[in-house]
Amino acid sequence: MTTEFDLIARYFTRPTPQAVLGIGDDAALVTPGGGMELAISTDTLVEGTHFFDDADPRLLGWKCLAVNISDMAAMGAEPKFATLALSLPAVHESWLAQFSEGFFECAQRYGVDLIGGDTTRGPLSVTVTILGEVPRGNALRRSGARVNDDIWISGQLGNAALGLAALQGKIAKEGLESCITALHTPQPRPELGFALRNRATAAIDISDGLLADLGHILERSGVGADVKFDQIPRSSVLAAHMNSDLGRFCVLSGGEDYELCFTASARIEPQILEISDKLKLRLTRIGKISAQKGLRLLDGQGKPMTVDFTGYDHFAQP
Numbered sequence: 001m002t003t004e005f006d007l008i009a010r011y012f013t014r015p016t017p018q019a020v021l022g023i024g025d026d027a028a029l030v031t032p033g034g035g036m037e038l039a040i041s042t043d044t045l046v047e048g049t050h051f052f053d054d055a056d057p058r059l060l061g062w063k064c065l066a067v068n069i070s071d072m073a074a075m076g077a078e079p080k081f082a083t084l085a086l087s088l089p090a091v092h093e094s095w096l097a098q099f100s101e102g103f104f105e106c107a108q109r110y111g112v113d114l115i116g117g118d119t120t121r122g123p124l125s126v127t128v129t130i131l132g133e134v135p136r137g138n139a140l141r142r143s144g145a146r147v148n149d150d151i152w153i154s155g156q157l158g159n160a161a162l163g164l165a166a167l168q169g170k171i172a173k174e175g176l177e178s179c180i181t182a183l184h185t186p187q188p189r190p191e192l193g194f195a196l197r198n199r200a201t202a203a204i205d206i207s208d209g210l211l212a213d214l215g216h217i218l219e220r221s222g223v224g225a226d227v228k229f230d231q232i233p234r235s236s237v238l239a240a241h242m243n244s245d246l247g248r249f250c251v252l253s254g255g256e257d258y259e260l261c262f263t264a265s266a267r268i269e270p271q272i273l274e275i276s277d278k279l280k281l282r283l284t285r286i287g288k289i290s291a292q293k294g295l296r297l298l299d300g301q302g303k304p305m306t307v308d309f310t311g312y313d314h315f316a317q318p
């Protein structure tokens, strides 16, 4: 008979060079680096809510870790350790093999050691807790945006949401392969997070859509923003959908892009463009922080645009 311990040994036990003690005891042990703070975050993916019941296990393995690494990126922290709590309706070894392959692909890419977890029977859900390190006092927070700061976005927005719309059958899938890939294999931006330490005044990762997530920065910082809709970076695939509500929704509120939105003084624009060059990552200025509270969206003529959708909220009442 295969026991829980066999499964953990077979699929989840890999070398943990950064830890004092990894999987196998009652707790893992790690030594934080001198002068470092630990950044700790948890994200859960639940079948039916975050992924379809026929989700590809390898992609799910990648994504459950990637979304957590994205939170480290948004703090300017280096992701180092993760724990994995798995709830499984039944043991399918081929599912576990593929899931762990995807998980460790992501772990290796971003230098994360899996140091523990929990395995239980129940509805399929995957919870990852991540630990990262950031030099004391250097974490990027949501609360530091100042009036007249520029607002920046990494990469492009809206692709993941357009991919999801295709999978949900709202639009045809043809030509949307890159969007579906963006949905399934987000590429978090920790290298950008490090580069923004001591430069960005505030940062957040875009998991719930630009309007919602930039909204969190504004609220925490006690400021407002003027954002130029036309400047929001989007793929050519998405540009073809800009006349539809769906296209605009994807760019503004779609979520799951896992890009970073950050604010910085206009004086350091050259430094930001240098970071963009060095990381070969597009960074686009989309607007400015203002003393007037609220988020104002402006069209190509500078006129206010109204939209009647915001970000994803699990508990929002209609």
Ligand code: ADP
Binding pocket: 008, 012, 022, 023, 024, 025, 026, 027, 028, 083, 084, 085, 086, 114, 115, 116, 117, 118, 119
């Ligand atoms: P305990 O009963 O003391 O909570 P467990 O039997 O749940 O311990 O786990 C044994 C060891 O295996 C622990 O080190 C735990 O962190 C690890 N572990 C359990 N499930 C997983 C998993 N899905 N991924 C990684 N490590 C796991």
Ligand code: MG
Binding pocket: 117, 118, 119
């Ligand atoms: Mg346990």
